[in-house]
Amino acid sequence: MRPKLIRNTNLQWAIIAGLAFVVLISIFPPEFTITRIGAKYAIHTMFTCLFMGLLFLTLRQKRLMFASFIACSFLCVFLKNATNNSFSLPEKTIEEVFDISQYNASSFTGNVNVNLNSILESDADVISIQELTPDWGSLLKSNLKKEYPYQTIVYRMEDFLGLGIFSKLPFTDIDTIYHGDIPNLAVKINNGADEITILSSYIYPEISSTDIKKVKSRFNALKNCISQINTPFITCGDFNQVQWSSHLQDLKKNLDLDDSRRFQFFNNPTDHIFFSRHFNCIDFQTINNRFTNHLGIKGSYQINRNQVDAQKTAKKF
Numbered sequence: 118m119r120p121k122l123i124r125n126t127n128l129q130w131a132i133i134a135g136l137a138f139v140v141l142i143s144i145f146p147p148e149f150t151i152t153r154i155g156a157k158y159a160i161h162t163m164f165t166c167l168f169m170g171l172l173f174l175t176l177r178q179k180r181l182m183f184a185s186f187i188a189c190s191f192l193c194v195f196l197k198n199a200t201n202n203s204f205s206l207p208e209k210t211i212e213e214v215f216d217i218s219q220y221n222a223s224s225f226t227g228n229v230n231v232n233l234n235s236i237l238e239s240d241a242d243v244i245s246i247q248e249l250t251p252d253w254g255s256l257l258k259s260n261l262k263k264e265y266p267y268q269t270i271v272y273r274m275e276d277f278l279g280l281g282i283f284s285k286l287p288f289t290d291i292d293t294i295y296h297g298d299i300p301n302l303a304v305k306i307n308n309g310a311d312e313i314t315i316l317s318s319y320i321y322p323e324i325s326s327t328d329i330k331k332v333k334s335r336f337n338a339l340k341n342c343i344s345q346i347n348t349p350f351i352t353c354g355d356f357n358q359v360q361w362s363s364h365l366q367d368l369k370k371n372l373d374l375d376d377s378r379r380f381q382f383f384n385n386p387t388d389h390i391f392f393s394r395h396f397n398c399i400d401f402q403t404i405n406n407r408f409t410n411h412l413g414i415k416g417s418y419q420i421n422r423n424q425v426d427a428q429k430t431a432k433k434f
Contacts, residue, residue, distance in 0.1 A: 129180055136166065136188040144195050146363065148329050157359050157385055163192035199361035200380045207397040212419040213309050216241040218404065219353040219388055220413035222248045227408030233260050235406045239415050242285050243306065245353045247319040249279040257281065271300045280317045280354075296338035305348065311395075311420055314346050318354035320364075332357075336364045343372050349395030349420065355388045365389070377401045377416040390416045397421050 139162055146156035170185035218241035225232045233256075236244065244265060246257070254270045261268070265283035271293050272279035280302040289312065290305040302317045318339055323332050343352060352374070358365050360378060369376065369391060377390040377398045392398060400417035403410075 124178075129178070132181055133184040136169075136184055140166075140188045140191050143192060153323060153329070156362070159192055159196060159359075159361060160385075163189055163196065166192065196361055196380075199366055200376060200378070206399055206401075207419075209399050210397075210419055210422075212422060214399070215243075215308055215313070215418045215420075216415060217243045217245065217315065217351055217353060217390065217418070218413055218415040219355075219390055220244070220246045220404075221355040221388060222246055222250065222253045224409055224412050225253065227406075229256070231406055231408060232412065233257075235404060235412055236261070237264060239404050239413075241415055242308075243315055244281075244283040245315065245317040246281045246283075247278075247317065247355045249281050251277055251279075254279055254281060257283065269302065269304065271302050273298055273300060278319075280319060282315060282317055294342050296335055296342075299335065301339065301342055303342075303346075308420075312348050314348045314350035316343065316346070316350060316352040316354075318352060318356070320354070320356045320358065322357040332364065336368060340368060340371055343368075349393055351390060351392045351396065351416075351418065353388075353390040357387045359385050359387060360389070378414070384411065386411060386414070388414055390414060392416075392418060395421055 142152050143156050143159040143162055146152045166185050166189035170182050170189060173179075173182035173185055216239075218236070218239045220236065244261070249257070249270060249272075251272065254272075258268055258270070261283050265285055267284040267286065267288050268281070269288065269291050270279050270281040275298055280300060282302055282304050284304070284306060286306045286308065288304045289307050292303045294301040294303060299319070299321070304315050306313050306315060320332060320335050320339075321328070323329055339352075343350070356365060360376065360380075368374065373394060374391040375394065375396075375398065377392065378386075378401055386403075390401075396418040397420075398416055398418055400415075402415050404413040404415055406412055
């Protein structure tokens with residue numbers, strides 16, 4: 118039996134208008150703190166629309182059912198286009214595999230040795246870490262020295278939170294690029310026949326409405342920084358943005374970057390590894406231990422030889 122209230126035409130159109138409004142602000146969030154926070158839960162909204170569609174189906178409310186399923190489908194398409202478009206990982210080739218892991222030191226909770234062992238067990242060629250305090254920086258330098266002899270850390274003077282890169286391969290160049298007093302840390306590494314640039318960045322979160330313009334400016338500075346890199350490169354960090362945020366979509370679109378993560382679900386991670394078309398990402402995984410289910414992330418990459426050779430040929434002409 119259908120509830121009488123839900124059969125009210127005005128109420129039905131109000132529900133449909135509400136669905137349309139929620140979908141629009143999820144896809145095109147206005148620059149207000151509350152709407153941008155709400156847009157972070159686009160996946161939750163999508164499943165809510167799906168559930169509502171099934172509920173209205175059982176209640177035999179065709180208009181509301183179709184509206185809910187249409188809202189769900191719009192969000193499905195939006196989220197799919199916002200992620201890596203390849204459902205399957207590229208096949209492994211004869212090229213050298215290059216692993217990079219990404220961490221935020223604020224995730225290092227629980228036992229120190231357990232976290233250090235988790236980092237070492239990931240066995241990445243390069244480790245990128247943000248929000249390093251001087252204490253953590255000193256601890257990591259000494260404990261990773263044997264496996265990762267090539268190390269560089271830069272600290273922000275205002276709060277002494279730093280960025281660090283630890284590598285098994287020697288650095289051919291180290292550069293610190295500032296936006297105001299906020300650093301980006303870039304290193305170049307020779308991986309056999311190719312020189313690779315690794316860029317480690319940290320974007321401060323949007324806590325209030327005054328932060329929105331600052332974050333936008335920070336992303337513009339990051340785009341300018343990356344646009345000047347002319348080698349195969351990987352940029353990683355804690356961007357404090359979900360995978361489908363307008364800032365990250367703009368960054369990937371303008372710089373022709375791919376996302377290592379295929380899709381994210383309800384945990385809404387904000388750490389990412391993006392890579393230029395010179396690479397294929399053949400594996401991506403979340404690093405965890407008994408103290409946390411998200412200590413960091415790790416990607417495995419191979420040079421896309423066709424892209425690299427095409428770029429070299431283009432430079433000759």
